Amino acid sequence: MTLLLIAVGAAIGAPLRYLTDRAIQARHDSVFPWGTLTVNVAGSLVLGVVTGLPATSAWTALLGTGFCGALTTYSTFSYETLRLAEEGARFYAVMNVVASVVAGLGAAAVGFVFAQALQ
Amino acid sequence: MEHEPVPIDADIDLHVPAERAELRPSPVPVLAAISAGGVCGALARYAVARTWPHDPGGFPWATLVINVTGCLLIGVLMVIVTEVATGRRLLRPFLGVGVLGGYTTFSTYAVEIHQTAAAGAPWTALAYLAGTLAGALPAVWAGSALARALIVAKAPL
Numbered sequence: 001m002t003l004l005l006i007a008v009g010a011a012i013g014a015p016l017r018y019l020t021d022r023a024i025q026a027r028h029d030s031v032f033p034w035g036t037l038t039v040n041v042a043g044s045l046v047l048g049v050v051t052g053l054p055a056t057s058a059w060t061a062l063l064g065t066g067f068c069g070a071l072t073t074y075s076t077f078s079y080e081t082l083r084l085a086e087e088g089a090r091f092y093a094v095m096n097v098v099a100s101v102v103a104g105l106g107a108a109a110v111g112f113v114f115a116q117a118l119q
Numbered sequence: 120m121e122h123e124p125v126p127i128d129a130d131i132d133l134h135v136p137a138e139r140a141e142l143r144p145s146p147v148p149v150l151a152a153i154s155a156g157g158v159c160g161a162l163a164r165y166a167v168a169r170t171w172p173h174d175p176g177g178f179p180w181a182t183l184v185i186n187v188t189g190c191l192l193i194g195v196l197m198v199i200v201t202e203v204a205t206g207r208r209l210l211r212p213f214l215g216v217g218v219l220g221g222y223t224t225f226s227t228y229a230v231e232i233h234q235t236a237a238a239g240a241p242w243t244a245l246a247y248l249a250g251t252l253a254g255a256l257p258a259v260w261a262g263s264a265l266a267r268a269l270i271v272a273k274a275p276l
Contacts, residue, residue: 104228
């Protein structure tokens with residue numbers, strides 16, 4: 001059952017990352033990877049909420065391990081950081097790391113605190 | 120021969136014409152490939168996390184290993200996608216966006232940093248934060264370099 005819930009969450013989360021990234025890129029022309037930053041921060045916020053609630057293992061599997069895990073990505077984040085550096089956009093590369101870590105941690109904390117306050 | 124620009128964003132980069140057009144005429148094959156890949160990646164991540172649990176306040180080795188190995192593999196894959204198997208339309212969506220995107224995770228990384236610090240181990244949390252970055256970024260580079268050395272050198276472009 002856990003495996004099925006993870007699979008369902010991931011089957012939605014992964015294409016949602018792709019579609020969100022596309023939609024964000026279609027609205028600006030910067031090489032800065034705003035799309036990946038957005039999904040990583042949003043996924044960290046949702047996972048913060050999930051861990052802050054007295055969640056059952058079923059919700060954790062579906063929303064946490066499946067959906068948030070597949071919505072967010074470390075491989076794309078790292079790849080684009082390297083590519084920005086290769087293209088000479090060193091400032092963007094550094095800012096991508098700093099912004100992703102700071103905003104991701106902040107979002108996870110906000111989600112956790114919010115969920116705790118609901119109880 | 121005119122080469123396509125190499126993407127910055129491994130998931131989707133609209134600066135690359137072939138990627139911009141990949142949802143036409145139908146978005147179903149690409150989205151289905153991403154979805155199926157995402158399921159495989161997430162289940163693989165779950166398997167690694169299950170076999171390598173950590174105590175509260177302990178170092179989250181499983182996620183670090185997942186993220187670093189996923190980064191090594193995206194480095195390899197993107198060389199194959201952009202320089203060798205350039206005509207394979209579903210290769211990047213399935214393996215890159217789906218499998219590796221589903222396998223690696225930023226949300227668990229962020230939450231585990233918090234949980235480790237909240238469990239009274241702030242230095243372990245900081246070491247995990249920095250250690251993942253220090254492993255993941257060079258891993259992409261190493262994967263690309265390895266793929267270039269092993270594959271591209273031998274494959275006629």
